[in-house]
Every structure is written in C-alpha cells, then in structure tokens.
Amino acid sequence: MIEPLLQAERLLLVGLLDQAEALYERTAAADPRNAMAVMGLARVAVARGDDSAAYGFASRALEIDPKNAAAVGLEARLRELLGAGAVPTGGPPDPTPIPPATPTRRGLLRRVLGR
Numbered sequence: 179m180i181e182p183l184l185q186a187e188r189l190l191l192v193g194l195l196d197q198a199e200a201l202y203e204r205t206a207a208a209d210p211r212n213a214m215a216v217m218g219l220a221r222v223a224v225a226r227g228d229d230s231a232a233y234g235f236a237s238r239a240l241e242i243d244p245k246n247a248a249a250v251g252l253e254a255r256l257r258e259l260l261g262a263g264a265v266p267t268g269g270p271p272d273p274t275p276i277p278p279a280t281p282t283r284r285g286l287l288r289r290v291l292g293r
Contacts, residue, residue, distance in 0.1 A: 186218050195222050213243040220252055229256050 186201035202218035209215070220235035233256040239249035 183214055183218065186215075190218065190221060190225065193225075195225055198222055211242050213239040213246050213249065216242060217246065217248050217252070220249075224252070229259055232256055233260060 182201045182205045186198045186205070189195075189198035189201065199219065199222045202215050202222065205215035206212055206219065216235050216239040220232045220239065223229070223232035223235060233253065236249050236253035236256060239246055240253055243249065
C-alpha cells in the first residue's frame, strides 16, 4: 500500500493534482482506514483552494487516527481559516470561539531571526 502513496506524494509535489487525487482515492477505497490516503486527499483539496473539503478530509483522518499529527494540525488551521464555530461537515457548531490573530504575534521566521 505504500507505493501508491509515495507515487501520489510525488505527483502532488509537482502539481499533478488530478493524478495524485486518483491515487489517494484508490488507496482510500482499498483501505478505508488509511489515514495517510485521506490526508493526501485533504492536501489535494488545500492545493485546489477548497478549504471546506480539506477540513472534511482532515476530520475524517482524525476519526481514523486521532493521534495523526498532520491531521490535528491541518484540521485546527482550517477551522481557524473557516471561522470560529465553522463545521462545514454538517456537525453541530463549536461554541468555543477561536481568538483572532493579534498584530502583536510574531511569526516563526521573525522569532528565529530575532526581529
């Protein structure tokens, strides 16, 4: 099962989204519990600018593997981008608002460079 995922990863990296998506879909269909394939679909959706679909895939990957660090990070980031309480998969809205980024927060690059 790893070879199709590696090939899909290469395709995604060079921007061949349709081909990468097809491989991720086949892998997920053959093994519905494959969180890596589902996360691949999420990354394809991000590359296409479809944050709502990416959120759905990331959430599905978390259902499969709640400790998947990539899924945790992507789901949290997309929740932030989509807005506080946004749950585009049809679930109940999260009543906890997400605090907006403040201008006093410094980016990672600035922290590393000490600026």
